């Protein structure tokens with residue numbers, strides 16, 4: 603999906619729900635579609651407020667929910683009690699490495715892992731609709747900091 607298609611999809615969703623296409627929603631959409639991070643609602647709110655200081659938490663929250671329903675945003679839970687959102691650019695699937703020390707997130711794609719997962723599922727006669735693979739540990743930077751302390 604390109605940005606134009608994503609916008610069309612979002613506005614179609616608003617129409618479907620009988621919601622108005624307000625300037626605030628358009629501003630949130632703009633900021634979100636240009637983002638490439640994994641952020642929580644406060645993070646997006648801070649970015650959005652640089653563009654439009656009058657936007658509130660609830661509007662950002664509801665807009666993110668709508669974007670998630672459209673498949674434009676994806677909700678991520680990396681186990682620290684914070685829901686994060688990320689922009690699903692294109693159809694590219696990826697999985698995550700999450701650092702338990704600094705909270706840093708690295709994205710990866712590995713065809714062999716993907717193929718193995720499909721193989722396991724089909725062996726069980728299981729049809730996979732979607733999946734997420736999250737590896738938790740210590741990132742390179744944090745590991746080297748640890749080594750220096752020793």
Ligand SMILES: [Zn+2]
Pocket residue numbers: 695696697716733734735
């Ligand atoms: Zn995967």
Ligand SMILES: [Zn+2]
Pocket residue numbers: 701702703704705706740741742743744745
């Ligand atoms: Zn780290």
Ligand SMILES: [Zn+2]
Pocket residue numbers: 640688696697698709
């Ligand atoms: Zn990601």
